[in-house]
Amino acid sequence: MLGTLLFALIALNSDISFSSPCPECFVLLYPDRDSSSGFTDYRCGNLSYDGHTGTDFAVADEAKMRSGVTVRAAAPGRVLRIRDGVPDRKVSDLNQVKGQECGNGLVIDHGRGWESQYCHLRQNSVTVRPGQQVDRGTPVGLVGQSGAASFPHVHFEVRHQGKTIDPNGGIPLNNSCSTNKTALWQQPIAYIPTALIHSGFSPQVPTMAEVEAGKWHNYQIKATDPSLIFWTRSYGVKAGDRVTMTMVNPDREQVVDYKNTLTKDNRIFFIYTGSRKVVPGTWTVTFQLDRGNQKLIDISQTILVK
Ligand SMILES: [Zn+2]
Incomplete structure (x- = not known):
């Protein structure tokens, strides 16, 4: 009985783990864990905004973006879809990017219902095609500022069976902050509030x-x-x-x-x-x-x- 239980726990823990989609970036904004009109990040801090569904891995400025910062597949899988060709610009009016809020990006199917999405990549930087198999760490494009982006970054979003998951806590977004659930990161990503x-x-x-x-x-x-x-x-x-x-x-x-x-x-x-x-x-x-x-x-x- 104990053997079976142990096996089940290990299987659950190793179900999926993600690496940083941008090891050269810093995390500026986390998913919003507050289902009301307020917002909170997973640590009950304010590095989020109402309704934010991903983790934003940012670079300091557009000079850094122009230098070419690689975005990588966060786990092995198969590319489901891509978009490219959307210009990089700081958007002030969301109507300018209606229907293309994610900008240039891609979705990877990791199997067992897990998907990851990467948004705001640099124009003409997406290097993978639908159907392509990728490994953990495979370059998929460059950090950009396309779509509904007000700073250069990659918005990284995780879904399990269609439901958005916060990889910083491993649970759906409508659960409040301060969770002690294990993060889905293969290597811990430090929470630096300031x-x-x-x-x-x-x-x-x-x-x-x-x-x-x-x-x-x-x-x-x-x-x-x-x-x-x-x-x-x-x-x-x-x-x-x-x-x-x-x-x-x-x-x-x-x-x-x-x-x-x-x-x-x-x-x-x-x-x-x-x-x-x-x-x-x-x-x-x-x-x-x-x-x-x-x-x-x-x-x-x-x-x-x-
Ligand atoms: Zn974002």
Whole structure:
């Protein structure tokens, strides 16, 4: 009897397991585990939105997307259907992508009623065809921003017998958060509620759109630039979080000493500071985000201006 029971448990646990469809990405949004008009991720945090059905594996900006980030089959199976040819663009009006919300993507049949879907892939990047067998990790396309996407990512969705499953908890979405059910990931995917997405420099006040597009990605400040701006973009920032930014010029004068306590939650938090006087030499900048007595983000960078 014990032998039979043990066998049954093992069979259930090994029914399916998924690998990350994008090992180079970070998870920005999880499926919504709240069946009401509110939303919650599987850890009872706010990395979701009402009605979200997948896990969004994101890259920092469109520059990273353009560099080509591979999307991989999360488990072995057979490709059921694909779509390609939808342009990559940040969508503000959902009517622009009506009927093509998933953008370029594919669905893989893993057998025993399991399916996985991959959305928003880069235009003309889908490399598999319907009927093709894929292994775990087979490249299927590139991370893009096609369909109903407001940032470059792959939306990864799991279904079992037609029902959407949260792979982060292994159960249907209408079950609330804080489950202790086992995740369906072959390797654990860390839950990071707050983190820096990227940071950099610009010679003028940057807009969020420019930073999302990767315009100031790796920009090198020159002594002839009109200003030296240090910018950061983070996710999962909450009301009550304390922000500190500092800047020290090559003469070791502190030209920025900014402190602020945030009054509202920010899914994406964009902030910059800077100096209108640019002199050659080594500058040091810092950005910190504190919650209670936890230091959630703490970066310090030096740059050499020539
Ligand atoms: Zn999504």
